Amino acid sequence: MKSIIAICGSRRNGSFNGALLDEAVTEIRTHNDVSVDLVAGDDISFPLYEEDLETAEGIPDAVTALHDRIAQCSSVLVATPEYNGSYPPLFKNAFDWVSRVDFATFKDRHIGIMTASPGGGGGARSAQQTAELFSGVKANVYLPTFSLPRAHEAFAQSPISGLSEWVGQYLDDIPNDK
Numbered sequence: 767m768k769s770i771i772a773i774c775g776s777r778r779n780g781s782f783n784g785a786l787l788d789e790a791v792t793e794i795r796t797h798n799d800v801s802v803d804l805v806a807g808d809d810i811s812f813p814l815y816e817e818d819l820e821t822a823e824g825i826p827d828a829v830t831a832l833h834d835r836i837a838q839c840s841s842v843l844v845a846t847p848e849y850n851g852s853y854p855p856l857f858k859n860a861f862d863w864v865s866r867v868d869f870a871t872f873k874d875r876h877i878g879i880m881t882a883s884p885g886g887g888g889g890a891r892s893a894q895q896t897a898e899l900f901s902g903v904k905a906n907v908y909l910p911t912f913s914l915p916r917a918h919e920a921f922a923q924s925p926i927s928g929l930s931e932w933v934g935q936y937l938d939d940i941p942n943d944k
Contacts, residue, residue: 768940769839770794770802770878775846775857777807782882782917783889787845789926790880793933794843800937802843803835810860825867832860833867841876841940842905848883848892853899861899872905878936879911882920888913908939 772791776783784807794802812829813819836842846857864871877900881889893911900907912932914920920927 767943768800768841768937769943770800770841770843770940771805771835771839772802772843772845773805773810773857773860774807775810775844775854775860777811777856778847781807781847782884782914782921783845783847783880785921786880786882786914786917786926786929787843789929790843790845790933793930794937797937800940803839805832805835807856810856812859812863815859815862815866820866825863829860829863830867833864833871836864836871836875837868839875840943841878841908841936842872843878843880843936844896845880845882846889846892846896848881848885848887848889851891851895853892853896857896858899865903869903872900872903875905876908876940877905878908880914880932881911882914882917884916884918886915888915888917908936912936 774784774787879893879896881893883889890913897907
């Protein structure tokens with residue numbers, strides 16, 4: 767059995783990345799040997815990380831709960847938008863908080879990365895920087911990442927071109943739970 771926690775790095779209503787993650791999760795759920803835990807953007811909306819806040823108030827319970835959910839899975843699937851050529855602060859802040867619970871949270875953990883954008887690059891710069899972020903904490907980043915350019919047009923088509931194939935390859939790469 768394989769288990770995935772799927773995290774959306776956007777809280778925006780109508781988020782292309784939320785929609786992309788939903789499509790991927792729907793595809794994943796067609797596989798009998800995989801369970802998936804979907805985390806909405808609202809579930810990673812934590813106070814802005816700063817060490818003084820952590821010292822004064824400790825790690826928020828919601829952060830510890832997310833850490834525990836991540837620790838129980840074989841893979842993390844992230845769909846995150848591109849803001850000015852990088853990942854958004856909402857996602858980075860959640861990453862920073864979770865790493866404060868245990869810096870090794872992502873070490874050796876399988877990571878899949880997806881992006882969607884109305885631009886022609888499909889969020890590829892965000893995907894690259896997100897991959898570098900996870901690689902920096904010794905996670906096993908699945909390559910290639912999946913970028914969906916011109917997302918506003920792509921969602922008008924069904925199915926999303928290449929998504930089913932990418933999800934299948936991503937799933938094949940995930941190690942089974944121990």
